[in-house]
Amino acid sequence: MTDADASALLRRLEILEAKEEIRDVLYRYCRGCDRSDVELLRSCYHPGAKDVHWVFVGDGHEFAADTIAKLGTLPNRKHYVTNPLIDLDLDGDRAFVESSYFATQRIPLDDGTWVDVQSEGRYLDVFERRGGEWRIGHRHMAAEKTWMVEGERAPVVGGAGRAVPDERQRSGDFPHDPVYRGYDIVELMPPEFRTDDDLFDAIRAHVRGRRQVGAA
């Protein structure tokens, strides 16, 4: 390999490394939202970054605190970010980044049911590399659609009669969620357990019952 080939390859690698760092920020943002982890969410933005968001327009760090305060107690949030397209200006230490989001916020109702408010659209970001670190310098959310999915709690399944066999298997929020154990996750071992039940019998019976009621 000639020096010219090697330096061209090195350049392509630097581009790839920058893009991977930017994609990591996009995913950390989702984890920050979904685990109610304000510090992690703040760390996605440079100081002074602005976020033009759904019901919040202002400072990114303030957005992090505000959105966790308002949405962080909902029983289920889920952010998917896909389709990242990164227009990288490596020498200018900035990038224009488009990604798609699909988010679910679960709103519990008094009767034990809920509605999932789902929305999707795109994040249009100006990323900047400051002090060697890529973060959001400006975020503009292009909202596309919002809709509702009405839900009903699935019947309890499994021989132990519990929705999850053990509390240690449950998803949660910062700092209790299992993700914060890191490598120590191996120590978060429930007692060994298996059920011989047909896992979906309870579901089938439940749906049959509801349809009979509906038909009557």
Add this chain to the structure above:
Amino acid sequence: MAATHEQGAPVDAAALRELLDKQELSELVVRASRGIDRCDEELLLSCYHEDAFDDHGTFKGDPKGFVAYLKRRTMDPANGPLQHSLSNALFEVRGDIAYGEIYGESRWVEPDGTVQRGLCRYIDRYERRDDGVWRIAHRRVILEAARPGFDTSDFVQGTRSRSDPSYEREWDR
């Protein structure tokens, strides 16, 4: 000869090139989705070789014909909005030929205001020709789930076996 970095340890240049090629391919398939979602005809066409073939079930033909077809439906800005969300992407690269299997979910708003969704797989062949840019040479769409009542019989059918189209390879052509 292997390139070396500052400490003098060998670097596998071929493995690095494969990594970079896969990166370019993953951007290519996302650009094609953006082309449809934004009704950007030029962007979508730039993702295909001119002589490419696209089998989208109810349309089978070249990229220009495909765009003309889409402009009457999905790419008519009066319809939708629509968003493609791509997830699992597996690429296999050999020189200037590559194959890819991409999982996609699309969600769109029907005229009555309800949101519908579909699940698909793209089975792709990509080629890098004289201008050094990876483009789609052959694409087939397999519909894993369509909106209720949508006839999928014109589409290539997937199987849950090794006879699935995602296993097909032609490296010599």
